[in-house]
Amino acid sequence: MKEIPKNKRYALGWYNEGITLLSIKDYEEANAFFDNALKAIPDHPDFLIGKGDVLLATGRFSEAHHYYQEAINQEPTNFRAWIRSGSTLLRMGKNKEALETFEKARDLFEYDGELWLGIGIALLRMDRVKEASEALKKAMRLKPNQPALWYFLSTLEKNDDNALTLLTRGNRMDPTNLDILLEMTRRLLHMERQEKAGETLQRAYQVDPDNDLVIRMITHYRNVTGKEPF
Known part of the structure; x- marks a missing residue:
């Protein structure tokens, strides 16, 4: 100083x-x-x-x-x-x-x-x-130990399982990180793990129900699955 x-x-x-x-x-x-x-x-x-x-x-x-x-x-x-x-x-x-x-x-x-x-x-x-x-x-x-690091590393992964491993590590450090929660939701939907995707999306909604990206992901979930996420 x-x-x-x-x-x-x-x-x-x-x-x-x-x-x-x-x-x-x-x-x-x-x-x-x-x-x-x-x-x-x-x-x-x-x-x-x-x-x-x-x-x-x-x-x-x-x-x-x-x-x-x-x-x-x-x-x-x-x-x-x-x-x-x-x-x-x-x-x-x-x-x-x-x-x-x-x-x-x-x-x-x-x-x-x-x-x-x-x-x-x-x-x-x-x-x-x-x-x-x-x-x-x-x-x-x-x-x-930077949660955002694991999010951005995951975006470079084409393999969903590998991406989820990275995202899970970041999520443990910061359970309220919306970027991580929404990317986890997107990957889980792509893997047709709809129930787990819905649970993850609900966690994002609980963090910030008014967030535009959360609202868009809810719409995306409905379009993909034909049902409500939670």
């Missing part, structure tokens, strides 16, 4: 409280503490990243990206800021810009699983499948 002036050490307490609240998803309170920290030291990279993390978690991607870029402007060697910036660009669908950002992060430090997951996702969305596969495998070696 960048050094904090002695007469403003109190700001570190606000920052740490914001981090704690963010970890328990109390976003409104976390945001207030990060704002207080930034009022004390407006240009501190870690405080800027904390603010960006709250905005990212609440779906305010453009604003989050702004704060990450500000952190980079203040400390160009801040690896975490580059990673967060790239991840936000992915969420915004700006895959080329995301890849360029991750590549700049790689110039700082290349032995990071989150970095290679981000690179893999960007490459996959740009239809550079072979390179994406290599990047995702590097992510698996460096940081296998």
Whole structure:
């Protein structure tokens, strides 16, 4: 962390409280503490990243990206800021810009699983499948405990059984990950395991009944099976 002036050490307490609240998803309170920290030291990279993390978690991607870029402007060697910036660009669908950002992060430090997951996702969305596969495998070696990693690895699998093995591993880490649950449903339907597909889809519905992708999968299930999933 960048050094904090002695007469403003109190700001570190606000920052740490914001981090704690963010970890328990109390976003409104976390945001207030990060704002207080930034009022004390407006240009501190870690405080800027904390603010960006709250905005990212609440779906305010453009604003989050702004704060990450500000952190980079203040400390160009801040690896975490580059990673967060790239991840936000992915969420915004700006895959080329995301890849360029991750590549700049790689110039700082290349032995990071989150970095290679981000690179893999960007490459996959740009239809550079072979390179994406290599990047995702590097992510698996460096940081296998990323649920999203197992989802994206599964999308490279043509064999449904192999894909389900990967998805099941990711699901154990994060039982509420909708990407994983919906891909499991799709694969199970393709294997004509309708009952299991319905059970998995119900779990997705319980996570977020209003999610557009969940609603579309329910419609797909009806079209394929001619019956309700649950």
